[in-house]
Amino acid sequence: MKDNAVGxxxxxxxxxxxxxxxxxxxxxxSAQTVSRVSNGxxxxxxxxxxxxxxxxxxxxxxxxSAARALKHGExxxxxxxxxxxxxxxxxxxxxxxxxxxxLEGYAITLLPAVPTQTGVNGAFTRLGELAVxxxxxxxxxxxxDSATLSLPPHVQVVVVDSDAxxxxxxxxxxxxxxxxAAVEHLLELGHRTVWHLAGPPDSxxxxxxTDAWLAVLREAGRTVPPLLFGDxxxxxxxxxxxxxxxxxxxxxxxxxxxxxxxxxxxxERGRRVPEDVSVVGFDDISEAASFIPPLTTVHQDxxxxxxxxxxxxxxxxxxxxxxxxxxxxxxxxxxxxxxAPPRQPR
Amino acid sequence: MKDNAVGxxxxxxxxxxxxxxxxxxxxxxSAQTVSRVSNGxxxxxxxxxxxxxxxxxxxxxxxxSAARALKHGExxxxxxxxxxxxxxxxxxxxxxxxxxxxLEGYAITLLPAVPTQTGVNGAFTRLGELAVxxxxxxxxxxxxDSATLSLPPHVQVVVVDSDAxxxxxxxxxxxxxxxxAAVEHLLELGHRTVWHLAGPPDSxxxxxxTDAWLAVLREAGRTVPPLLFGDxxxxxxxxxxxxxxxxxxxxxxxxxxxxxxxxxxxxERGRRVPEDVSVVGFDDISEAASFIPPLTTVHQDxxxxxxxxxxxxxxxxxxxxxxxxxxxxxxxxxxxxxxAPPRQPR
DNA sequence: GAGCTGGATGTTTGCGTAAACATCACGTAG
DNA sequence: CTACGTGATGTTTACGCAAACATCCAGCTC
Numbered sequence: 070m071k072d073n074a075v076g077x078x079x080x081x082x083x084x085x086x087x088x089x090x091x092x093x094x095x096x097x098x099s100a101q102t103v104s105r106v107s108n109g110x111x112x113x114x115x116x117x118x119x120x121x122x123x124x125x126x127x128x129x130x131x132x133x134s135a136a137r138a139l140k141h142g143e144x145x146x147x148x149x150x151x152x153x154x155x156x157x158x159x160x161x162x163x164x165x166x167x168x169x170x171x172l173e174g175y176a177i178t179l180l181p182a183v184p185t186q187t188g189v190n191g192a193f194t195r196l197g198e199l200a201v202x203x204x205x206x207x208x209x210x211x212x213x214d215s216a217t218l219s220l221p222p223h224v225q226v227v228v229v230d231s232d233a234x235x236x237x238x239x240x241x242x243x244x245x246x247x248x249x250a251a252v253e254h255l256l257e258l259g260h261r262t263v264w265h266l267a268g269p270p271d272s273x274x275x276x277x278x279t280d281a282w283l284a285v286l287r288e289a290g291r292t293v294p295p296l297l298f299g300d301x302x303x304x305x306x307x308x309x310x311x312x313x314x315x316x317x318x319x320x321x322x323x324x325x326x327x328x329x330x331x332x333x334x335x336x337e338r339g340r341r342v343p344e345d346v347s348v349v350g351f352d353d354i355s356e357a358a359s360f361i362p363p364l365t366t367v368h369q370d371x372x373x374x375x376x377x378x379x380x381x382x383x384x385x386x387x388x389x390x391x392x393x394x395x396x397x398x399x400x401x402x403x404x405x406x407x408x409a410p411p412r413q414p415r
Numbered sequence: 416m417k418d419n420a421v422g423x424x425x426x427x428x429x430x431x432x433x434x435x436x437x438x439x440x441x442x443x444x445s446a447q448t449v450s451r452v453s454n455g456x457x458x459x460x461x462x463x464x465x466x467x468x469x470x471x472x473x474x475x476x477x478x479x480s481a482a483r484a485l486k487h488g489e490x491x492x493x494x495x496x497x498x499x500x501x502x503x504x505x506x507x508x509x510x511x512x513x514x515x516x517x518l519e520g521y522a523i524t525l526l527p528a529v530p531t532q533t534g535v536n537g538a539f540t541r542l543g544e545l546a547v548x549x550x551x552x553x554x555x556x557x558x559x560d561s562a563t564l565s566l567p568p569h570v571q572v573v574v575v576d577s578d579a580x581x582x583x584x585x586x587x588x589x590x591x592x593x594x595x596a597a598v599e600h601l602l603e604l605g606h607r608t609v610w611h612l613a614g615p616p617d618s619x620x621x622x623x624x625t626d627a628w629l630a631v632l633r634e635a636g637r638t639v640p641p642l643l644f645g646d647x648x649x650x651x652x653x654x655x656x657x658x659x660x661x662x663x664x665x666x667x668x669x670x671x672x673x674x675x676x677x678x679x680x681x682x683e684r685g686r687r688v689p690e691d692v693s694v695v696g697f698d699d700i701s702e703a704a705s706f707i708p709p710l711t712t713v714h715q716d717x718x719x720x721x722x723x724x725x726x727x728x729x730x731x732x733x734x735x736x737x738x739x740x741x742x743x744x745x746x747x748x749x750x751x752x753x754x755a756p757p758r759q760p761r
Numbered sequence: 762g763a764g765c766t767g768g769a770t771g772t773t774t775g776c777g778t779a780a781a782c783a784t785c786a787c788g789t790a791g
Numbered sequence: 792c793t794a795c796g797t798g799a800t801g802t803t804t805a806c807g808c809a810a811a812c813a814t815c816c817a818g819c820t821c
Contacts, residue, residue: 088778112798114800135482135485135546139485139778139805140779153510164501171526178522200490332707333709336707355648359653359675434808435809444771445772446809447771448770450809453808460769463769479806479807482806482808484776
């Protein structure tokens with residue numbers, strides 16, 4: 070891309086492409102007829118249609134969606150606000166959102182925000198000027214609340230990963246159910262108690278997982294070991310793994326990345342998984358089956374989350390009315406080789 | 416999201432939001448003055464401005480970007496066509512693209528395509544109707560070529576992961592350089608030769624990495640072991656890892672996921688890394704440092720790739736001229752614990 | 762006080778499209 | 792032979808915004 074090449078490059082053509090009027094002129098018909106052909110109206114005689122299509126091709130006509138949007142009053146576009154694409158969950162969800170949206174004829178506009186006050190404000194400011202009919206927010210809603218700019222009116226919203234079901238339509242993975250399944254699985258194997266490597270305290274998902282872990286231990290009347298915290302990263306899981314005491318036989322990590330780090334720390338310390346320590350993760354990232362050993366983990370159906378988000382916003386857009394309530398997407402426990410009964414269930 | 420709730424939800428208001436005319440009426444000024452306030456023109460007296468702003472707030476006015484785009488003839492939006500978000504590279508690149516674009520005041524529209532003839536065609540059809548000023552294509556260009564619909568005129572393009580530098584502006588990681596560094600590193604450690612776990616043959620990036628591996632071996636006059644193929648997934652790396660013969664002391668995997676699977680296969684076979692076998696990956700995904708053992712790998716600067724893409728399309732948009740040529744983003748070898756000299760360098 | 766200057770505001774216009782309505786040619790029934 | 796219906800096409804209009812141009816008025820100068 071060294072400077073602009075001279076070769077084939079067309080010499081600064083007319084800034085705007087051909088319009089209906091241009092096509093109409095070439096085809097010798099009215100602009101309206103071009104519009105009809107463009108929209109597949111049946112009321113055009115075959116010969117005329119052919120002439121118009123030829124003219125379109127000749128001029129490289131491309132319908133101007135701005136004009137169309139202006140006329141229709143809708144953009145057929147959804148905005149997605151998120152902090153980053155570094156978590157598998159966000160990415161998988163986004164992927165599913167894009168897919169379902171495409172199926173419905175909607176495009177997706179990305180609105181990356183940095184997780185600071187100004188960052189979120191910035192995203193909302195841009196959003197205000199954006200051509201979207203609805204918004205899907207993939208982040209904890211308290212950040213949304215603390216934004217000084219509120220969501221623009223006439224824009225419908227669905228939120229992922231939040232407890233704001235009383236104010237917004239929320240779609241979320243069944244965090245509690247997944248975490249319960251993980252901890253109960255470990256208890257059923259015979260472990261006296263289960264340690265927990267939690268995610269960052271400001272994450273709603275992390276909180277829910279921790280809550281459920283605590284609830285299961287209490288219900289079973291087990292001692293509750295101290296909490297370990299990570300920041301979702303494998304590195305933080307590794308650090309935590311070095312703190313786990315020798316008498317710990319089971320750990321529930323709040324996500325698979327941290328579980329990976331944990332596995333490495335245990336490996337380095339000579340503690341075998343699952344013989345000495347059982348480990349359960351959360352997410353079921355695609356690599357989890359190739360960890361050493363293959364990780365038992367809670368599978369999240371991100372595809373379903375994405376689909377429900379799109380479904381939700383579109384319904385709101387069509388009805389022109391906000392909804393609320395939380396839709397939970399169920400999880401399943403995937404049993405692999407990182408869990409086993411404790412060696413001496415003393 | 417159980418049915419539409421009745422509570423706070425506003426009762427099906429007017430479909431479209433307030434327009435400039437509405438604001439103008441409420442504020443008792445002309446529409447043009449509203450426009451001036453909206454665009455921060457200095458030629459508005461303080462008192463008038465305040466009145467207009469108040470009216471805007473009262474009506475929840477939001478500028479209609481379709482109208483603005485129609486007037487300006489540009490959308491300030493870039494389209495990104497990609498197959499999936501399952502590869503780290505694509506995701507990281509997309510993230511960087513979104514960020515740089517936002518910095519320049521451009522929004523990003525996602526165009527997921529499925530990697531089939533019809534899928535690609537579908538994406539291009541949608542693209543044709545899309546409100547974008549330029550497009551970044553993240554996929555091998557031969558798929559782009561085989562699409563029966565070509566790219567719409569007046570839309571500028573930058574391509575990632577391709578050798579079509581003679582026809583498009585291409586931005587890519589220095590695949591050859593990275594692969595060379597990996598293989599040379601292994602030879603320098605004293606390995607007699609290096610096996611290669613390649614990516615799918617239809618991937619341009621995979622081809623380049625394989626080419627470089629082959630070139631280095633030939634230049635050094637080493638025997639060239641048979642190629643192993645994977646599909647980028649950890650699982651495929653695991654399968655390949657079971658085929659590696661006992662006398663193999665070094666493997667260069669075409670990406671980190673496959674390296675992960677390879678590590679597991681070697682572990683299960685009782686072959687220690689790096690004592691018995693050295694492994695090098697490619698990508699430097701964030702988890703690579705937490706593999707068992709931490710993976711030596713080729714670091715790709717996806718952020719830079721994304722930034723250059725945006726820079727490239729914007730330059731083309733501004734000059735209204737297509738460019739070509741390939742911009743290579745350098746790589747660095749990250750040495751971790753998965754490589755060491757062979758035990759008996761016989 | 763006539764003429765001028767310049768800042769603040771208003772009016773006109775057109776971007777490309779498509780709905781609503783108008784027209785036109787042709788065939789057919791009365 | 793005329794009136795009317797029908798299907799194909801054309802004309803008008805408005806969507807919301809902002810550039811270009813027009814106007815108006817206060818404060819000057821001479």
